[in-house]
Amino acid sequence: MDRFNAVLKIANKQTNLCFGLISLLTAGGEQIFSLVLFKCPCNELNFLYGMVFLLVPALALLLLAYILSRKMWKMMTGFCQPGTYASCCKRMSHCLRIIFQISTTALVAPSSWIAVALLNGNYFECAMTGVNVSDYSERLCGGATSLIQCRKELPKFPCGGGSSVNDRQVVLLTLRARSQILGWLLIASVMLSNILLTCLARCTSPVSYLQLKFWRVYSQEEKNLMDSYTMKHAKELAERNLESFFEQTMPRHVITPSSKDWENISTLYKFSTKDYYYSTLHKYVETGMVRMASLKSAESPADNPAVLNFVDEAGMGL
Known part of the structure; x- marks a missing residue:
């Protein structure tokens, strides 16, 4: 595998x-x-x-x-x-x-x-x-x-x-x-x-050739690290729960994102010429939770330029 x-x-x-x-x-x-x-x-x-x-x-x-x-x-x-x-x-x-x-x-x-x-x-x-x-x-x-x-x-x-x-x-x-x-x-x-x-x-690309190349690299690295971090934190949470269950102790605190946080970073990326964010996650981190939620409800679902279609792609797999 x-x-x-x-x-x-x-x-x-x-x-x-x-x-x-x-x-x-x-x-x-x-x-x-x-x-x-x-x-x-x-x-x-x-x-x-x-x-x-x-x-x-x-x-x-x-x-x-x-x-x-x-x-x-x-x-x-x-x-x-x-x-x-x-x-x-x-x-x-x-x-x-x-x-x-x-x-x-x-x-x-x-x-x-x-x-x-x-x-x-x-x-x-x-x-x-x-x-x-x-x-x-x-x-x-x-x-x-x-x-x-x-x-x-x-x-x-x-x-x-x-x-x-x-x-x-x-x-x-x-x-x-x-x-x-x-x-x-x-x-x-x-x-x-x-x-x-x-x-x-x-x-019709809104960005230059070199920035587009950098953007592709960033997008791929973010996807790879997201898989790594997801696996790492899921394993940590599972170990915490099993440890608490078998040893009959109070569970230690493990920070996990809320459902709203997951929802905010799971939307398809919407490109804007005003702010050059490289992904939905990048925008969420830069703008903060409160502002991100308000922007999400206010902005219309504009399409990415065709040249930026790679932003939301993650290869094969669910």
Whole structure:
């Protein structure tokens, strides 16, 4: 477990490397699925079977990315507490914007799966030979010797059955070409979108390059130390309680933050150009408990600039 946590810390420090590893692992997983598990039924289930293998693993990877996002759970915890209609609308709007920000990272693995699967072509071939649409099958079998025979035996083509070898090869090559075109278009669109969003975030950055670099380092160190301090004080409190119980003595005093203190430092960070605090904890410590509570109730939930999204991220894990 310690080695796994160490790997995650290294990956969290190298965002681009992390994305690259995710894409490579996803591509490797798709190849294993394609070789070991995928067997096209070559009947009326072709379309459903192919679409399930193409899209359902991508959906599972997307949901897994949401589950492993600490920022998601930080936002959702206590989200359903009662409040006024206006405050609920603000929270909902803020929640949707945060989900969009998380999705830009969460879509890396699903996009990689679909792109690699389309380049491979097996799932697309199986699915498209099972499409029960006369116009589509006629267009697909346009170059076949016997159009009626091709349409009738089209679902059997992925398994090597059906019409003559030449007809089958023409249809399958056409489907594979379409699949690979879609795969390359998806890869190009994802890369272009990533470049554009990154450039937009950097161009609108409210801080300089070196301060942003320092901010990233501070954010990561604060998260690491928070885990360390949490474990240390939780262990101290547990030892105090067990010692008092087994030795039947009065418990010694151990200082722990109140529920209000935990609530104040658990909110998502809100950047302000007036005060350059580097996290919610930093702001809480600098302003004090009373002022922090008043600021929390008074300020609207403004979004962080996209370039500062790392502030509330803590890698994988709850």
